[in-house]
Amino acid sequence: MIICRCEEVTYGELVETADKYGCSPRELKLRTRAGMGYCGGRTCRNAVDSIAHSSTKRDVSQITLKYQPPIRPISFSKLGGVGNND
Amino acid sequence: MSKVIIIGAGPAGLSAAITIAENGLNVLVIDEYMKPGGRLLGQLYEEPNGNWWNGIKESQNLFDKAVSTGVEIKLQTPVSNIEESNGIWNVYTEDEVYTTSHLLLATGAAEAPLPIPGWTLPGVMSVGAAQVMTNVHRVKPGERGVIVGVNVLSSAIAMELKLAGIDVAAITLPKMNMVTKESGNPLDVMNSLLHVSHMAPSAFVKMGSKLMKNDFLKRMGITFFPKNGVKMWDIPIMLRKAVVEIYGESQVEGVTIATISPSGDIIPGTEENIAADFVCIAGGLYPLAELAAVAGCPFYHVEELGGYVPLHNERMETVLEGLYVAGNITGIEGAKVAISQGVTAGLAIVNSTDGGKQEAKLNDSIKAIEETRNKAYIQFHPDVKAGKQKLQNYWNEHWKAVVSQ
Ligand SMILES: Cc1cc2nc3c(=O)[nH]c(=O)nc-3n(C[C@H](O)[C@H](O)[C@H](O)COP(=O)(O)OP(=O)(O)OC[C@H]3O[C@@H](n4cnc5c(N)ncnc54)[C@H](O)[C@@H]3O)c2cc1C
Ligand code: FES
Numbered sequence: 001m002i003i004c005r006c007e008e009v010t011y012g013e014l015v016e017t018a019d020k021y022g023c024s025p026r027e028l029k030l031r032t033r034a035g036m037g038y039c040g041g042r043t044c045r046n047a048v049d050s051i052a053h054s055s056t057k058r059d060v061s062q063i064t065l066k067y068q069p070p071i072r073p074i075s076f077s078k079l080g081g082v083g084n085n086d
Numbered sequence: 087m088s089k090v091i092i093i094g095a096g097p098a099g100l101s102a103a104i105t106i107a108e109n110g111l112n113v114l115v116i117d118e119y120m121k122p123g124g125r126l127l128g129q130l131y132e133e134p135n136g137n138w139w140n141g142i143k144e145s146q147n148l149f150d151k152a153v154s155t156g157v158e159i160k161l162q163t164p165v166s167n168i169e170e171s172n173g174i175w176n177v178y179t180e181d182e183v184y185t186t187s188h189l190l191l192a193t194g195a196a197e198a199p200l201p202i203p204g205w206t207l208p209g210v211m212s213v214g215a216a217q218v219m220t221n222v223h224r225v226k227p228g229e230r231g232v233i234v235g236v237n238v239l240s241s242a243i244a245m246e247l248k249l250a251g252i253d254v255a256a257i258t259l260p261k262m263n264m265v266t267k268e269s270g271n272p273l274d275v276m277n278s279l280l281h282v283s284h285m286a287p288s289a290f291v292k293m294g295s296k297l298m299k300n301d302f303l304k305r306m307g308i309t310f311f312p313k314n315g316v317k318m319w320d321i322p323i324m325l326r327k328a329v330v331e332i333y334g335e336s337q338v339e340g341v342t343i344a345t346i347s348p349s350g351d352i353i354p355g356t357e358e359n360i361a362a363d364f365v366c367i368a369g370g371l372y373p374l375a376e377l378a379a380v381a382g383c384p385f386y387h388v389e390e391l392g393g394y395v396p397l398h399n400e401r402m403e404t405v406l407e408g409l410y411v412a413g414n415i416t417g418i419e420g421a422k423v424a425i426s427q428g429v430t431a432g433l434a435i436v437n438s439t440d441g442g443k444q445e446a447k448l449n450d451s452i453k454a455i456e457e458t459r460n461k462a463y464i465q466f467h468p469d470v471k472a473g474k475q476k477l478q479n480y481w482n483e484h485w486k487a488v489v490s491q
Contacts, residue, residue: 001203003265011201015264046198046372047265054264060387061480063394067379069167070178072118078180 003051004044006037014051025052025064035065038073089114089158090435091177091186093165093377096124097421098413098428099192100148100157105432107155111439114186115157116179118164121222122149124194125414126421128217130246133463141221144421168381175408187408188435191377192428195392195414198369200235200260200269203331205367209338213368217243220250228364232341233257234329235368236275238466243366245319255360256315258324258343260367262350269369271350272308272325278468308348330357332365341365371418371466381409386480390473391417392466399481400452402431410435417473420464426455 001011009032017023017031025048028034034048035041041048045065052064070079090106092099095117103113121127123145132138152159167178168189175189197212204210209228211219213235216227230253233240244254262270269275308325315322324343330352331342345356372393379385383396383404395417398404402412412431413424430451437444459471467473 001201002206003201005206011263011265042196043199046369047201050265050267058387061384063379063385067376069169069380071376071380072164072166074166074180 003047004032004034004037004041006039006043007033007035009034009044011051014048015054018051018055022055023052024056025049026066028052029065040068040071041065088112088174088186088188090188090190091116091175091184092190092192093117093168093177094124094192094194094413094415095119095122095149095159095161096192096194096413096424097126097144097148098194098415098424098431099124099190100145100152101425101428102190102192102412102432102435103152103157103159103428104148104155105429106435107152107157109432109436109440109444111436113157114184115152115159116163116165116177116184117159117161120162121145122152122159122161125214126424128214128221128246129421130221130249131242131463139421139463141421148425165377168377170381170406170408173407188410188438189408190402190410190412190431190435191375191396191415192411192413192424192431193374193377193415194424195371195418196374198372200266200367200369201263202234202260202266202329202367204333204338204341205365207332207334207338208336209334209363210332210365210367213240213243213366216364216366217246220247220252226250226252227366228338228362229253230255230362231364231366232329232360232362233366233368234260234341235269235370236323236325237269237278237368237370238464239371240366240368241318241323242464243368244321248319248321254321255362256322256324256327256343257318258315259328259346259350261328261330261344261352262346266369270328270346272311272346272348273304275325276304276308276311305348313345328352329365333359338363338365371414373415373417375411375415378404378409378411378415381406383409384484386477388417388473388476390467390469391477395477397477397481397484400430400455400478401434401448402427403434405484417470417477418466419459419470420462420466422458423455423462426451426458430455 089112092115126141129141177184260266315324327343340361345353378396412427433448
């Protein structure tokens with residue numbers, strides 16, 4: 001069963017990695033790439049977070065998987081401030 | 087002073103905009119969707135007093151009022167980043183960077199997924215997507231659907247699908263795994279359903295909420311819960327069955343369900359298929375707070391509020407100067423609460439620009455939120471008030487720590 005569609009990471013892979021390393025959500029993401037795809041984790045973030053929290057305790061005062069701008073897709077030229085799309 | 091900017095044209099953002107404009111300030115509302123109204127647009131249900139809550143109409147009223155008070159609204163404009171420099175907030179959109187001294191985030195909520203084998207097949211969608219297709223775009227998501235996930239939202243939307251003439255074969259649980267957790271546990275689901283029993287025309291659920299005050303009775307209730315479910319608006323709600331797989335060649339053709347034990351374990355050999363051409367996944371809602379996160383707000387995880395919430399006080403101020411929040415970004419609640427919160431955020435913004443002339447009104451508006459909350463028809467978490475209190479405590483601790491540094 002696919003959890004991260006962008007990076008094609010499966011549930012089995014995530015559970016196994018979380019089990020083996022007792023990962024925090026961030027570590028689980030870095031080890032598997034789940035959440036690092038082009039949707040920026042918008043689809044799989046919660047699932048990755050839940051799986052990691054099955055083996056580690058949640059720190060309630062910290063977002064576990066960081067948000068990075070841009071939080072919506074944006075073209076490279078716009079992002080870089082270049083005036084044209086050519 | 088510069089224009090106030092509000093991100094999100096849902097009930098919270100629009101009511102804040104109206105409040106601010108009525109007090110003579112310029113306001114710009116930015117929203118990425120093509121219509122104003124946010125998640126209010128899809129809502130349609132009958133309240134206990136017999137009134138219909140029609141989200142499209144309510145949204146139109148808010149929008150008309152905003153326009154007539156002079157609010158500027160920019161739709162189809164996603165905000166990709168916000169950043170503070172020298173006391174000014176920069177709001178980044180694809181084509182322009184807007185600046186303001188007062189920025190309100192009213193970005194609402196998002197839906198959490200429940201991964202189930204086969205959930206990547208075409209025809210599987212979130213229950214909110216089915217709601218928007220049906221009620222906003224007037225397109226049937228399919229002829230016959232199965233809803234996975236039993237909660238307030240899924241039962242409300244099931245009824246809306248029914249009203250639109252779409253067959254809902256069943257509302258049932260997802261197979262338990264490390265992601266679905268409580269959503270796959272019959273006892274947990276039963277517990278969370280008991281407090282919304284007033285919404286259920288089903289005698290069984292109504293009676294249940296009276297009888298099942300203690301854990302023993304609840305366990306008995308779930309043990310003897312009819313395997314084929316109880317019917318609500320003629321839709322079987324199955325708490326003792328779970329979807330183990332969504333099947334189909336190149337799109338959804340149906341789901342395989344199996345009987346589960348009271349603690350959620352699959353009973354082997356009980357699998358059966360239900361034909362369906364679409365499947366809705368209802369994993370619950372969480373505050374959509376991406377922009378508050380990139381801005382650097384401190385966050386707290388408060389279960390009762392639906393997840394991570396940016397730290398704020400009852401005036402809807404965050405700890406960052408000039409940054410405010412209102413609506414579901416502050417915790418998952420119904421549209422009426424969001425509207426009340428918008429008023430408070432609006433008054434707080436006006437108050438900070440006119441030297442505190444709004445104090446009395448502001449305090450009244452805070453009380454009004456509380457009253458709206460007490461009367462709310464839809465409650466997403468039974469202990470939302472406890473959640474609000476937790477956040478208030480975190481706020482107090484935060485400032486104590488700041489002062490002592
Ligand atoms: C699928 C779903 C169904 C719901 N059904 C009900 C129901 O039946 N009854 C009920 O009382 N409540 C329901 N709710 C709860 C609902 O969130 C509240 O009722 C209410 O709509 C919250 O108002 P809001 O203004 O906080 O947010 P919303 O109404 O969600 O509005 C937020 C707006 O912000 C915009 N936005 C978000 N991020 C950005 C960005 N980066 N850039 C630009 N614009 C952005 C969105 O496009 C949206 O229009 C539902 C919520 C969801 C998600
Ligand atoms: S689904 Fe995981 S990053 Fe997009």
